[in-house]
Amino acid sequence: MVTADAPAATALERELLRLAGAVPDPELPVVSLAELGVLRGLRVLGPGRVTVELTPTWTACPAIDTMAADVTEVLKAHGMAEVEVRTVLAPAWSTDAISPEGHRKLAAAGVAPPRRLPPGAARTDRSAAAGGPVAGGPVAGGPVAGGPVAGGPVAVDLAIRCPRCGSTDTRLLSRFSSTACKALRRCESCREPFDHFKEV
Structure with a gap:
């Protein structure tokens, strides 16, 4: 499997x-599959034969079939x-895979991009997209339903910047x-609701 920067990759x-990576994400079409970091690699097996590897943002992502169909069509x-x-599940996708350009495009579209957490900081549990605990709980700084899991990650409540006005005075409305993969928040400064791409 080759990536764009692999020295052994052929020009084809x-x-x-590049073509597969330029396919827009079906749920967040402002970013491409390459910018989202879900395109893992590609290999030409022979004349007219190619294999592509995609890693979904979470195991049960309903968009993976659409991604595969769009890549196939292109x-x-x-x-x-x-x-x-x-579909390749290991290593698991994380929000660290989103490119700087992907971060920029999300913010420009009014979606707060995932924060880049310092090494060792607690992340949203991978089950968050399926209803598991989310850092900060149902409201900013609030408890997670059911309480923390013994020995599990400690919730980190870092500020999430409003993509419209830049304020960090934001409140979680819905996980x-x-x-x-997104939460709904509202800015307490400009009063506008916005999506936040959750960190995993």
Whole structure:
């Protein structure tokens, strides 16, 4: 499997990887699969045959089939008769995989990008997208329903900046928004609601 910066990648593999990476995320079309960090690699197996690896943002992501179909369509339009898209779950995707350009585009679209947490800081539990605990609980600084799990991660309540006015005086309204990977928040300064891409 090759990535865009792999020295062993052929010119064809680099071009196909660029095309697959430019496919917009179906749930957040302001960012591409490459910017979101879910495109893991690509390998040309022979004339007209290619394998692509995608890692979903969470195991049960409902958009993975659409991502695979969109990547397949793009690559077939560029001469690949056989496109195999494999879902790879390890290593698990994390919000650290989102590129700086992806962060910029999310903020420009009114979605607070995930914070870059310092090494060792507690992250949102990977089950958060499926209803598990979220750092900060149901309201900023509030408890997580059911309380902390013994020996589990300690909630970190870092400020989340409003993508509209820049204020850090924001409040969690719901752990889930239009997609499971986002939470709904409201800015207490400009009073506007906004999505926050949750850290994992």
